[in-house]
Amino acid sequence: MQRNNSFSLRGIAVSGLVILFFVGIILSYYFMLLSETRERITKTGELNAMTSAEQIDQYLSQGIVTINLACYTLDSMIRSEKSQAEIRGFLVDQSNAVLNSALKTTGMYGYIKGDYLDGTEWVPDADFIPTERPWYIDARANVGRVAVVDPYIDMQTHTTMITFAKTLCDAKSVAAIDVSMDRLQEITEKSSSQEHTGMTIVLDRKYRVIAHSDRTEVGKNYLSENGTLGNALVNKLRSSDEKYFSIQHGGADYIVYAGTVSNDWLCLSVFDTTVEFGQLRNMMLFTVFVVILVVSILLFMLLQLNRKYEQIAQLSVHAVEAIAEAIDAKDSYTKGHSDRVAHYAKEIGRRYGYSEKQQDELYMMGLLHDVGKIGIPDAVINKPGKLTEEEFSSIKTHPDIGWHILCKTTELARLAMGARWHHEQFNGGGYPDRIAGNDIPEEARIIAVADAYDAMTSRRSYRDALPQDVVRQEIENGKGTQFDPTFANIMLKMIDEDHDYQMRDQ
Amino acid sequence: MKKMLTVLFCLFAAFCLLTGCGGKTNDPKSDNSLQKVLEAKRFVLGLDVGFPPMGFVDEKGTITGFDIDVAQEVCNRIGVTLVKQGIDWDTKEDKLNDGTIDCIWNGLSITPERSKTMNFSEPYMKNELIFVVSAESGAKGIYDLAGKTVGVQSGATAQDALKSSDIFSKISVKTFEDNLTLLRQLEQKTVDAALMDSVVAYYYIFSNDKQFFVLPSSLGEEKYAIGFRKGDRKLRDKVQTVISEMKADGTLGKISKKWFGSDITIVK
Numbered sequence: 001m002q003r004n005n006s007f008s009l010r011g012i013a014v015s016g017l018v019i020l021f022f023v024g025i026i027l028s029y030y031f032m033l034l035s036e037t038r039e040r041i042t043k044t045g046e047l048n049a050m051t052s053a054e055q056i057d058q059y060l061s062q063g064i065v066t067i068n069l070a071c072y073t074l075d076s077m078i079r080s081e082k083s084q085a086e087i088r089g090f091l092v093d094q095s096n097a098v099l100n101s102a103l104k105t106t107g108m109y110g111y112i113k114g115d116y117l118d119g120t121e122w123v124p125d126a127d128f129i130p131t132e133r134p135w136y137i138d139a140r141a142n143v144g145r146v147a148v149v150d151p152y153i154d155m156q157t158h159t160t161m162i163t164f165a166k167t168l169c170d171a172k173s174v175a176a177i178d179v180s181m182d183r184l185q186e187i188t189e190k191s192s193s194q195e196h197t198g199m200t201i202v203l204d205r206k207y208r209v210i211a212h213s214d215r216t217e218v219g220k221n222y223l224s225e226n227g228t229l230g231n232a233l234v235n236k237l238r239s240s241d242e243k244y245f246s247i248q249h250g251g252a253d254y255i256v257y258a259g260t261v262s263n264d265w266l267c268l269s270v271f272d273t274t275v276e277f278g279q280l281r282n283m284m285l286f287t288v289f290v291v292i293l294v295v296s297i298l299l300f301m302l303l304q305l306n307r308k309y310e311q312i313a314q315l316s317v318h319a320v321e322a323i324a325e326a327i328d329a330k331d332s333y334t335k336g337h338s339d340r341v342a343h344y345a346k347e348i349g350r351r352y353g354y355s356e357k358q359q360d361e362l363y364m365m366g367l368l369h370d371v372g373k374i375g376i377p378d379a380v381i382n383k384p385g386k387l388t389e390e391e392f393s394s395i396k397t398h399p400d401i402g403w404h405i406l407c408k409t410t411e412l413a414r415l416a417m418g419a420r421w422h423h424e425q426f427n428g429g430g431y432p433d434r435i436a437g438n439d440i441p442e443e444a445r446i447i448a449v450a451d452a453y454d455a456m457t458s459r460r461s462y463r464d465a466l467p468q469d470v471v472r473q474e475i476e477n478g479k480g481t482q483f484d485p486t487f488a489n490i491m492l493k494m495i496d497e498d499h500d501y502q503m504r505d506q
Numbered sequence: 507m508k509k510m511l512t513v514l515f516c517l518f519a520a521f522c523l524l525t526g527c528g529g530k531t532n533d534p535k536s537d538n539s540l541q542k543v544l545e546a547k548r549f550v551l552g553l554d555v556g557f558p559p560m561g562f563v564d565e566k567g568t569i570t571g572f573d574i575d576v577a578q579e580v581c582n583r584i585g586v587t588l589v590k591q592g593i594d595w596d597t598k599e600d601k602l603n604d605g606t607i608d609c610i611w612n613g614l615s616i617t618p619e620r621s622k623t624m625n626f627s628e629p630y631m632k633n634e635l636i637f638v639v640s641a642e643s644g645a646k647g648i649y650d651l652a653g654k655t656v657g658v659q660s661g662a663t664a665q666d667a668l669k670s671s672d673i674f675s676k677i678s679v680k681t682f683e684d685n686l687t688l689l690r691q692l693e694q695k696t697v698d699a700a701l702m703d704s705v706v707a708y709y710y711i712f713s714n715d716k717q718f719f720v721l722p723s724s725l726g727e728e729k730y731a732i733g734f735r736k737g738d739r740k741l742r743d744k745v746q747t748v749i750s751e752m753k754a755d756g757t758l759g760k761i762s763k764k765w766f767g768s769d770i771t772i773v774k
Contacts, residue, residue: 075722079646134768141768143708144634144720169719171711205772206759223754238750238774264772 015299022291030284037280041255041271042244045198049257049269052191052200056184056211060262062103063179064146067164070094070108070177075169084115091119091175103179110175111136112168139165139174148263151181151210151219160185160210160218184211185218191269198271205264207234229254233268246273253277316411317364324367327374331381334370336505337454342366344450344503345443348490352446362443365418369447372402372419384461399423399432422447427481445484449475449491452482457504468501539738543608548587551577552607554595554659556684559709559765560613560730561590572765573611576630579757580748594683596661599623602735609745613703615663615728625736627746629729630773634704635667636724640692641717645699648723652676657688657697664701667725686710692718701725729772749773 070090077087095107096119107120111130118124130136138147149163160181167174188200188211199213207223209230222230232249237258246255252274259267324338331337345366349359373381376398380391387395402419406412421433421444428436430448440448456471466474472495479488494503543549553561553573561571569590581588593601593610601607602624615633616626637656639645645654651673658665660681668674680697682688685706692700693716700707704724711718734742750773752758759769 072722076646079719137767140708140712141762141766141770143704143766143770144636144724145632145704147768167708169722171708171718171720206769238754 012299015295015302019292019295022295023288026284026287026291030280033280034277037276038246038255038273041273041276042257045255045257045269045271046244048191048198049200049259049267052187052269053259053261053267055187056202056265056267057261059103059183059187060148060265062101063105063162063164063177064262066098066101066103067108067146067166067175067177071166071168071175074110074112074173074175078113078169078173084113084117087112088117088119091117093119095119098177102183104182105180106178108175108177110168110173112173112175113170135163135165135176136174138163139167139176143167144171146263148204148265149176151204151208162210181211185215187211188213189215198269201230201233201266201268201270202261203234203266203268207237210265229270233270237266237268320364320367320412323371327370330373330376330378334458337458338367338370340454340458340505341369341447341450344453344491344494345447347494348446348450348487349443351490351493352487361414362418362446364412365415365443366447366450368402368406368412368415369418369422369451370398370402371405372398372400374405375401382461396423396431417441418443418447420444422451424448425482426484429481440484446487449483449487452478453491454505459505465504468495468498471495537737537740539608539735539741540744541740543586543741544584547585548589549577549581549584550589550591550606550608551611552591552593552598552601552609553612554598554684555592556686557613557703557706558686558713560705561611562686572761573613575761575764576749576752576758577611579752579761580745583748583751584744594661595659596683598661598733602733608734608738608741610733613705613730614733615703616731617663617666617728619666620733623736624733625738625742627732627734627742627749628774629731630749630771631705631730632770632772633728633730634724635664635701635726635728636704636707637721638689638692638700638702638707638711638718639698639721640695641719643698643719645721647721648673651699654678654698655680655696657682657691657700659683659685659688659702662702663728664703664725668701671725689716689718703728705730 073090074087077090091108091110095105098105099107107118107122109116109118109120109122111117116124116128116130124130135147135149138149141147144167146164146166149165151160151162161178162181163176163178165174165176184202188202191198191200191213200211201209201213201217202211203222204210206221208221209217209219212218217230220230222228222234225231229249232247233256236245236247236256243259244255244257246253248254252272255271255273257269261267321339324342328335328337328339342363343366346359346363349362354362376394380387380394383391399420399422403416406416406419418441421435421440424430424433424435424440424444425448426437426440426445428434453471453475456466456474457468459465472492475483475488475491475495479485483491551574553569555561555563555569557571559571560573561569564570569592574588574590578588591601591607593607598610598614602610610624613631613633614620616629620626637645637648637651645651648671654677656668656677657680658668660683662685665681668679680691682691685700685702688697688700688702689707689710691697699721704720707718707720710716711720732742732745734745749758753771753773758771758773762769762771
């Protein structure tokens with residue numbers, strides 16, 4: 001039964017390994033495909049993102065250059081102590097000039113040397129305080145650099161108006177220009193309408209959405225929009241410096257390319273890879289499922305086959321046991337003899353270091369060692385008194401008879417040597433072949449010891465079982481003459497461990 | 507059976523090795539910089555007290571400024587006392603390395619040179635190096651400064667920038683201990699122009715209502731960061747984490763608004 005167990009466990013382990021192997025192959029193939037797909041997406045993504053980032057950058061730079069150039073002139077006019085009217089005249093000229101440029105602007109204005117000067121027709125209300133306007137405050141805060149002032153969102157069109165403003169040379173005057181972010185919005189919308197289902201997002205330093213492929217997102221601040229994809233993006237941006245990264249949000253996978261444009265703004269290209277990766281993943285899961293199924297079926301079949309094999313093996317053991325019982329039945333005084341010899345022999349074999357398979361064979365050999373007695377008349381076997389010379393020679397033929405019986409079947413042929421040589425003695429004094437020492441097969445030498453032990457420890461018609469110390473002495477005496485000392489010693493050890501003399505015919 | 511298990515285990519182990527599971531432990535030296543500050547319950551900030559509005563002495567005689575406000579908030583959140591230690595800008599590296607101060611936090615510009623000896627935080631603000639001239643000066647551009655005296659703070663990045671600029675050979679240079687002294691000297695006309703951080707110049711001109719002019723082109727853009735000792739990674743990381751939190755909850759923006767009128771920080 002133990003054999004059976006270990007066999008099926010091994011089967012399971014082997015199929016486990018096979019599954020692991022195939023799953024490993026599938027997984028590595030899957031990851032290869034995945035990285036290939038990822039690379040392809042990132043490549044197109046980068047190209048796409050760089051194009052839009054470049055366009056956005058160009059547009060922003062245009063605004064920055066425009067205000068910078070105007071400021072150069074204004075600085076020079078202030079230093080040359082030009083009149084306020086002359087400065088206003090310059091602002092009007094500039095406004096007209098930029099109105100016709102690619103910049104979508106409403107014109108230029110400024111707070112210069114204490115006066116609000118406007119380059120357009122616009123006349124401020126009486127309560128208009130220029131130094132409290134965001135463009136003035138932000139320009140001052142940015143100490144000489146061009147400030148991109150808080151974008152103002154037109155809720156009607158979802159477009160963003162933005163102001164570029166810069167402090168002038170006296171550190172108190174500021175010039176500014178309003179620019180529409182329509183064009184930026186156009187760029188983001190156009191880039192996302194191309195083949196890939198991505199989105200382009202422009203964020204300012206405070207993570208406010210300046211432009212977005214989806215207009216309704218414009219104006220949101222992703223830093224505080226908890227739980228949204230935008231917020232997840234910002235968290236990732238804040239914690240890493242990588243140009244590419246992938247994030248998961250709401251069960252979807254995204255690959256993101258992040259580039260910096262003018263004014264430390266960020267241009268993000270976000271690609272939803274859920275569909276593409278999902279298909280890949282489903283394919284992989286399906287293949288793994290099929291492999292597991294196939295291997296499981298194979299394992300099941302293997303176990304079935306194994307069970308059949310075990311049944312057949314069991315059947316042959318039962319058959320041999322039945323034969324052994326038949327032999328023992330011939331002699332009322334040797335009932336169970338073959339069975340006991342088989343057990344003793346197996347134990348000696350085990351102690352000697354036989355494998356389980358060898359032990360089983362030894363057991364079978366023990367069961368069949370006296371099979372030749374079938375050919376001896378019952379009268380001789382069961383005779384109570386002393387045997388005549390003739391009767392004794394008849395008994396002595398049983399090893400040869402057993403040999404011939406067992407040699408008839410190929411499956412039991414190996415067992416025949418136990419039957420033929422179990423009456424040989426180590427010094428060559430036995431029968432039928434009078435062979436000695438290692439010429440006697442090892443198994444036969446073991447059975448010889450087991451056979452002699454059981455003969456002495458069983459009742460006979462003419463005596464009871466011998467006392468244990470007598471038996472021990474007999475084995476000790478036979479060491480080297482009748483028995484192979486190695487196996488005699490093992491038998492002696494078994495006797496010594498058997499304190500209550502349990503090991504006998506009870 | 508045992509053999510099988512062993513084989514399976516070996517395969518698993520090999521798989522683990524190949525895929526690299528099991529974290530790497532890579533901590534070279536025991537860095538107790540943060541622990542030391544937490545145990546002493548004080549965080550010593552080194553600054554040049556003549557650097558408005560980042561760190562300077564106000565009319566009441568207390569050290570204040572944008573950097574000081576941010577540092578104070580960081581200390582409040584960590585639970586330590588902020589100690590403001592005025593230092594000579596020329597010796598800032600020595601003071602940092604001999605342990606007199608825990609960090610230099612005072613409009614300190616990141617340079618490749620300084621990165622070798624210090625452990626910088628992430629940059630938090632931008633700055634430009636600009637020339638300031640008095641109202642009466644005729645200089646309208648850098649090249650009008652030829653033959654003139656230009657003042658600069660000693661030990662500042664402005665000093666290095668001036669040395670490597672085209673006009674260095676045509677001007678004479680005077681160095682000063684701090685920018686406020688330099689601006690006062692400009693006012694008294696002992697120098698014709700001053701090269702300094704735009705952050706300081708604009709703040710000074712505006713808050714004192716002085717008549718100065720800024721020349722249009724700069725000698726380069728820089729980024730401010732906090733400088734820690736080279737090995738003090740844990741302290742630097744802790745301060746950085748708190749600053750990032752302050753960015754997220756709007757505190758940093760509020761402090762920037764207080765000093766500059768608007769949020770001009772560039773913290774991620």
